[in-house]
Each structure stands twice: as C-alpha cells, then as structure tokens.
Amino acid sequence: MKDANFLKENNARHLWHPMAHPADSLANPPDIIVDGEGVRIRDIDGNTVIDAVGGLWNVNLGYSCDPIKQAITAQLDRLPYYSIFRGTTNDLVIELSWMLREFFAPDGLSRAFFTSGGSDGVEIALRLARQYHKIRGEAGRVKFLSLKKGYHGTHTLGASVNGNANFRTQYEPLMPGCYHIPAPYTYRNPFGESDPARLAQLCLAALEDEIAFQDPATIAAMIMEPVLGAGGVIPPHESFMPGVREICARHGILLIADEVITGYGRTGAWTGARRFGVQPDMAVTAKAITNGYFPFGAVMIGDAVAEVFEADTTGRAAIGSGYTYSGHPVGAAAAIACLRETLRLGVKDNAADRGAQLYAGLQGLKAAHPGIVGDVRGGYGLMCALELVADPDSKAPIDKRAIARVHRATYEAGVMVRVSGPNVILSPPLVLTEADVAAIVAALDIGLAAGVAA
C-alpha cells in the first residue's frame, strides 16, 4: 500500500466518487478507510469507529466473517471464473439456486436470475416483467409504476422508476412510461396527513387512480421497496404493502419487491415482503447476499411468472438479458457461505431487537434536540433515520454545513453515519451489540449538539 501522505495527497484527485460532486470531493476529501473488524472500521489516521452505515447497507455480518472469506479464497484457487450463459454453468451457482429456493419459499419465489448487484437486478426484473406479458399475449403492458422517494439504482430503467430528483434530473430524458405514486411519508406528503394508517389509504387510492388513468392493460409492473431505504428510511403502515399487493393482483400488474436493502434480515424478518405478509411476483436482492464481500445479486422469480416462461413454446421466453458476471462462481461461493452464516446466526432477530433499541434511542435524541431533529423514522429492524431541520415549525431543511458538522462530530465521537440530503441514515451491521447501539446514540447526541452550535 502507498504511504499515508501519498494517499491523502491524491485523495479524490484522480477518481470521481459516485453520488458526489467532484469539486466537493476535492474540497472535503473523503475519509480513507483501511481496516475493518467486527462492526468497526479504521481510517488511515488510526481512528476506529463503529460503522453505523454497515458498508452501504450490505455488511450485515460485519467485517470479520471468516467463512465467507475462506469460501472466496478457496473458489479463487479452484475456478476463479466461468460464465453461465447458455451452454455452461458452474457447480456452486446450482447449489446456491437450490439454497435460495429454500430461503425464499415462504415468499413464493423459486427461481433465481443472478446479477452483479442491485441496479443490474432492477433492470432484469423490469425487463422480465415486460417479457412475461409479451409471452402471455399482452404486449401492450409496458409501463411501470413506483413510489416517489423510492430508490432502484442508477441504470436508466431503474433511474426512470426512481422517486428522487437527485438521481434523475441531470440524466433526463429518462424512459417513457414510468409513473410515480406518493410515498407513505408521514412527515411530508401532498395530503397533509400525518396518521400512518390514513396516509397509507390515501396513497393506495392514488395508486388506484393512476392505474385507472393509465389503463391497467398498459401497465407491466409496480416496483417498490417494502420499507423505503435510501430515500430517507420511510416506514410504511402495515396495511400499505398488502394494499399494493391486492390492487396489483386485481389489475394483472406484477409486483416487484426491491429487497436490495431489506432482504436477508434487515427489517427483522428474512424479507421485507414477508414482514408485511406479502408474496411478490419477483424480488430483487443483492448487497447482503454476500455481506458486501463480492459484487453479486439474485432476482428471485415467483412460481406463476416462472411457469409462463418455462411453458412457452413460441421462443418468446428466451431471455435476452444477462451479465458477464451473472452467476460468478466466486460470488456464488461467497453467497452460499453468507447465507449459511446469516441463517446460523439468525441475524433477523438481533436486527429486530437492536433496531427497537436504536429507534427508542433516536426518539430520546429528538426529545433532547428538538430544535434540529424534525422526524425520527424506524420501527422495522435496523433501518432508521433522523430528518434534520433548520426550524421544526416550518420544517425548513437543515443547511448542508450544519449537517456536515453533525456528521463530523459524530465521527469524532466514534461512529460513522451516513448523511443523505437532510437525513442521517443508520443501517449498521445486523450483528452489533446492545453496547454498540448505546455508543451510536451517545455519539449522535454529541453530533447533534455540534449541528446546532453555530
């Protein structure tokens, strides 16, 4: 490794960071992370902090998961790559698909299509949805519905269903035929409704209205995160996803659950859809499927959709999508080991318990810092957020410098958090302890005080 001076000198000079302004990365050089152990990371200056971001919602089992590391190493030695495009496959991807079928059986999902990550998976699921309708002779079903505030990655189809201007405006025009429904976001919504159950009904009514306006016979699928994540952690009322499921089924619209964050235990259930008692037609998974140790994803496909493809005799079901790294044997090895560890540790239960503790701690912080904390969101496992404001009465968003102070002071107090717009987002590894959660809340207490100080 190059020495610290070289790295700091060249930090952000010759690379552009995703989701950042190049000039900002130069003016405010990113922290250089060099080590990880358990739920902690260490920067180049030797500061060790709890990673309350969990990598990027993906390092669910922490940084020291030996079975995954060993599986990757062994597979690299044996067969570092082979493609699974038509005509060839590899042993581990077969074993993994069998394990995933077992894991997702309660969700009614039984076939896997492998990808290199979440954006790839979203693209595949949306494309397969259109293809499904074409095979069935409903070629006019091409449109997509999604939620405002939703995040579905940055490929052009995914960006087109994204519900946040940040990921859209500079890349327009996006794909035609994508329409957005209000999110069940109690703190800010066009209905002026703060009751979660009533708001869920209003959003469902808006969905019905949009479907009628578009004509159901033109709509292929609705894609949604069971709990909106990157858009600021927006926990819906329990009735929301079941309501979407019912409406989509009634209109012949496929429901795609984007489980890139919520899959594999984060919400306190093994999948977000299961948390709400919903069986989607497809689910997109990635991130924690390999604990972030290898770029990998799996789109899971339900029986009814699978049967339409598999029974086709016209040739229309031939899949014209896929990636060089679909079913990568090293990724498959990582995913098999990761799934075993995920199940052995039963991490969904710790996610539920520690999530409840974290959410309660954040509510305490709102009481202690009423001038800056506008909204506290959580309640579904280890996905929580604080929405910070400049003025709680007008809900005017906090300014960038103040939230940057919160971030820095929290880091200096021993915890890495993620700032996204006015939100402080918390998505720690699912294996963290009660003491770790207490440390996160204590560090944020210091951070929020710094945010208020001029």
Ligand SMILES: Cc1ncc(COP(=O)(O)O)c(C=O)c1O
């Ligand atoms: C819900 C959701 N879908 C899709 C994606 C895109 O995944 P990736 O960044 O692996 O392409 C993300 C990434 O955060 C996500 O949160």
